[in-house]
Amino acid sequence: MVNSGSDAPIVKLLNVTYDYQARRGIDGVSLSINKGEFVILIGRTGSGKTTLFRIMSLELYPDSGEVMLSELKSSQLKRKKLPLWRRQLGIVFQGLQLISNRSVLDNIRLAALCERRLPGSAKARSLRALGQVGMAHRLHDKASQLSTGEQQRVAIARAIVNEPFVLLADEPVSNLDGETSSDVIDILRKINSAGTAVVVATHQPELFAKCNPREIRLDSGKMVEV
Amino acid sequence: MIYFSLVEGWRNFKNLGIIGLLTICSLTITLILVGVSMHGYIVVDSWRKGLLGKFEIEAFLLPGIDSTTVDGLEKKISSIKTVDIVSFISPEQASKRFSDQFEIDLMDMMGYNPLPSSFIIKLNKGANPADSWQIVSDRVATFEGIDEVVYEGKVLAKIEDFVRKTGSVAVISVGIMLIVSLIFTILTSIGSIKANEDFIRLIALSGGSRAMAMGPFIVMGGYYGALAGGTAVVVVYFVKLLLLLGWTGQPVIPIIWAPVLCGLGILIGVMGAGWSASRKITVY
Numbered sequence: 082m083v084n085s086g087s088d089a090p091i092v093k094l095l096n097v098t099y100d101y102q103a104r105r106g107i108d109g110v111s112l113s114i115n116k117g118e119f120v121i122l123i124g125r126t127g128s129g130k131t132t133l134f135r136i137m138s139l140e141l142y143p144d145s146g147e148v149m150l151s152e153l154k155s156s157q158l159k160r161k162k163l164p165l166w167r168r169q170l171g172i173v174f175q176g177l178q179l180i181s182n183r184s185v186l187d188n189i190r191l192a193a194l195c196e197r198r199l200p201g202s203a204k205a206r207s208l209r210a211l212g213q214v215g216m217a218h219r220l221h222d223k224a225s226q227l228s229t230g231e232q233q234r235v236a237i238a239r240a241i242v243n244e245p246f247v248l249l250a251d252e253p254v255s256n257l258d259g260e261t262s263s264d265v266i267d268i269l270r271k272i273n274s275a276g277t278a279v280v281v282a283t284h285q286p287e288l289f290a291k292c293n294p295r296e297i298r299l300d301s302g303k304m305v306e307v
Numbered sequence: 308m309i310y311f312s313l314v315e316g317w318r319n320f321k322n323l324g325i326i327g328l329l330t331i332c333s334l335t336i337t338l339i340l341v342g343v344s345m346h347g348y349i350v351v352d353s354w355r356k357g358l359l360g361k362f363e364i365e366a367f368l369l370p371g372i373d374s375t376t377v378d379g380l381e382k383k384i385s386s387i388k389t390v391d392i393v394s395f396i397s398p399e400q401a402s403k404r405f406s407d408q409f410e411i412d413l414m415d416m417m418g419y420n421p422l423p424s425s426f427i428i429k430l431n432k433g434a435n436p437a438d439s440w441q442i443v444s445d446r447v448a449t450f451e452g453i454d455e456v457v458y459e460g461k462v463l464a465k466i467e468d469f470v471r472k473t474g475s476v477a478v479i480s481v482g483i484m485l486i487v488s489l490i491f492t493i494l495t496s497i498g499s500i501k502a503n504e505d506f507i508r509l510i511a512l513s514g515g516s517r518a519m520a521m522g523p524f525i526v527m528g529g530y531y532g533a534l535a536g537g538t539a540v541v542v543v544y545f546v547k548l549l550l551l552l553g554w555t556g557q558p559v560i561p562i563i564w565a566p567v568l569c570g571l572g573i574l575i576g577v578m579g580a581g582w583s584a585s586r587k588i589t590v591y
Contacts, residue, residue, distance in 0.1 A: 138512055140590060160517075163591055168514030178505045191506070194311055195515035243514060 090149075091116045091246050091278055092137060097146035099136055099302075106132040107143070108302040114247065114280060119273045119292045122282040124299035130282035131175060133299065134249045137280075138170055139163060151246065168196050171240030171277075173250040177232050179239075181225035185216060188224055189239050196243035210238040214268050230261035237268055247278045254288055262288055308519055315506075316526025319499050326498055327531070330491040334535035334572055335542075337484035342543030342568050344477040346560055350551070351470055353558035358466065364428040364440065364458040366447045372424065376452045384426060384447055389439040392429040398422050423454065485575065492531060492579025496524055500587045511590040520591070521584040528580025529573050536572025540565045 090113035099107040107129050114120055122130045135141040136148060139155060148155040153166055179188050189210055193203035201209075211217045214234040224232060233253060240248055250269065254262035270292050273279040281289060286296060298305040323331075366384070368377070377395060384393045396404070401422040406412050413420055428447065430439055440463055448456040500507065503524075510520045544565075551557045 140512065160591060164514045164516045166514075167512055170512075172512050178509060180505055180509070191509060192513035195510060195513040195519065239509075239513075 089116050090114065091151060092280075093147075093149040094133075094136075095147040095149070097136060097143040097148060099132060099141055099143050105302050106141075107136060109146070110299075110302070110304045111146075112297060112304060114278050116246065116278055117273065117276050118278045119270075119289075119294040120278070120280045120297060121286055121289050121292075121294040122280065122297050122299055123284065123286045124282075125284060128299040129302040130299055131251055132302070134172065134251055134280075134282060137247075137249060138172055139166055164195070168243055169246045171243065171245035171248040173233075173236045173240045173248070173253055175251040175255075175282075177236045179224040179232055179235060182223060184221050184223055185211065185227070185235050186220040188235060189242050192239045193242045199244060206242050207238075210242040211235075213241065213271070214238045215264075230257050230265065233257065233261075233265050234268065237265070237272075241272055241277070245277060247280060248272060250279065250281045252282055252284070254283065254285065266292065308516075308522060311519065312522030312526045315523030316530060319503065319523055319527040320530040322499075322502075323495070323531075324498070326491070327495050330488070330495040330531055331535050331538075333484070333491045334488040334531060334575060335538045337481065337488045337575075338536055338539030338568050338572050339542050339546075340477075340481050340484055341571060342539055342564065343546055344481055345564055345568075346543065346547050346550075347477065348474065349558055349560050351473065355466060355470055359463075360429070362429075362440075362459055362463060364430075364444050364447065364456060366426045366428060366456045367454045368424040368426070369452055369454045370423060372452050377424070380450055380452055381426065383450055384428060387443055387446060389430050389443060390428055391431045392427075394427045396425045396427055398424055401425060488535075488575055489579050492528055492576055493583050495531070496528055496580040496583035497587055499527060500524055500583060507588055508590055511588075517588070517591045520588050521581070524584040524588075525577055525581045528576035528578075530576070531580075532572035532574065532576025533569060534572075535576070536569035539572065540568050543568065 092112075092114040094110055094112050097107055097110045098105070110129075110133065122133065124130050132141065136143055137150075139148070139158070143155065150166055150169055153162070158166060180191070183191075186204070186207055189207035190203050193206045193210075199206060208217060208220070211220055214237050216231060216234050216238060219227065219231065219235075224235065227235065237248075237250070237253070240250070248269070253269065254265050257265060266289060269279050269281065273292065279292075281294070283289065286294075320327075368380075381393050381395060384390060398420050401424070402413050402420045405422065413422065426447075428443065430443065440458055440460065444456045444458055444460075447453060507520050511517075547560070
């Protein structure tokens with residue numbers, strides 16, 4: 082049975098279009114993601130998965146259409162309120178983008194410092210997030226000293242440290258072996274079962290079968306719901 | 308957020324490369340130039356005022372003038388705004404001054420005293436000689452009973468000209484160096500921002516404010532300025548010690564110049580880095 086979360090949509094895209102200079106990135110995509118839902122975005126390289134994530138985080142603004150996150154609307158959002166939007170999202174970047182010469186704890190704490198309204202110090206929250214992904218024993222190691230799987234876990238810890246409503250994970254298992262992939266997927270499943278909506282971009286949908294995800298297929302920027 | 312900016316700014320500052328060193332060097336040279344000019348201006352101005360105190364206007368009286376007219380003239384000259392002291396010199400006193408100055412007794416040499424009565428006029432130290440001396444001299448020359456007015460106009464003009472030219476050269480040099488330092492600061496900050504794109508993106512996408520993303524780079528500029536300012540203060544202090552060594556009548560230079568110099572350094576650093584950050588941090 083598909084994990085469709087509650088009925089309340091947390092993210093909504095209405096007829097969103099985005100053009101790169103030479104080609105169309107996203108073409109009239111409309112979708113909604115409910116609270117606590119597990120969604121996978123499937124598509125080949127260049128199908129628009131990463132672009133869609135960048136639009137959801139308003140790193141890119143849609144050329145037309147509307148993105149809604151909780152009560153906020155992209156078209157009405159003032160620049161000053163952009164951090165407020167982004168604090169509701171946790172992002173695991175495709176390239177992870179850990180700061181390699183800093184410790185694991187520092188990497189998480191940087192993100193934790195961005196949200197000051199949560200209870201507990203940034204350090205305490207970082208340690209808790211590291212505990213959730215099973216990396217508390219490596220907190221003083223430099224990010225560059227970790228294996229790819231460990232870096233992936235740290236990237237997930239960084240994304241959840243501010244307790245987002247939605248976690249966006251871009252190809253979180255694409256460079257991992259079978260066992261490590263399974264560990265990472267388990268972590269994502271636990272995060273989801275705690276109430277966070279998880280959206281994963283992947284070209285290996287079969288690996289996420291145990292999460293009972295709703296699948297959304299993208300092809301050349303257009304959406305095909307499965 | 309201030310603590311965050313200070314810590315992260317320090318991290319960026321520690322990673323300074325060649326261009327960072329060039330920035331600090333250019334900023335230091337600029338501030339040394341500013342400090343030396345500041346001191347130079349005070350010293351030259353003090354020297355100028357001291358020198359002007361020794362200059363005087365001499366107004367010779369017509370022969371046979373009576374004492375009532377002399378008194379009237381003295382009052383009229385004293386009433387001129389920029390005039391400080393007016394002293395009447397009788398022919399006998401003039402002869403004595405002449406013999407004191409040149410060691411020649413005119414009575415012995417010529418058999419009579421050819422020197423007329425005169426007024427020695429000194430102006431206020433603050434008076435601008437280029438204008439005041441000429442104006443006072445011309446005005447006194449129009450008074451009835453005055454035969455001729457003389458003063459060292461050419462020497463005064465040369466002093467003024469020297470002070471003005473030196474001041475202009477200092478202002479232009481400081482201006483050029485300020486622009487160069489600002490450019491270096493901007494280039495360093497842009498380099499640092501490019502090297503930290505991951506850091507900026509992380510802050511931005513984790514919900515950090517724009518100020519939070521910009522803060523470390525602005526503070527880094529401040530650190531550059533503070534280091535350059537501190538170095539410049541030490542250098543200027545030693546230059547001052549060397550130049551004024553053994554000068555007993557040296558002017559008092561208020562100690563405020565040191566924090567002013569440091570503050571100027573920090574201001575340039577913060578301005579350069581702030582401008583770069585506001586232009587180059589584009590994930591907002």
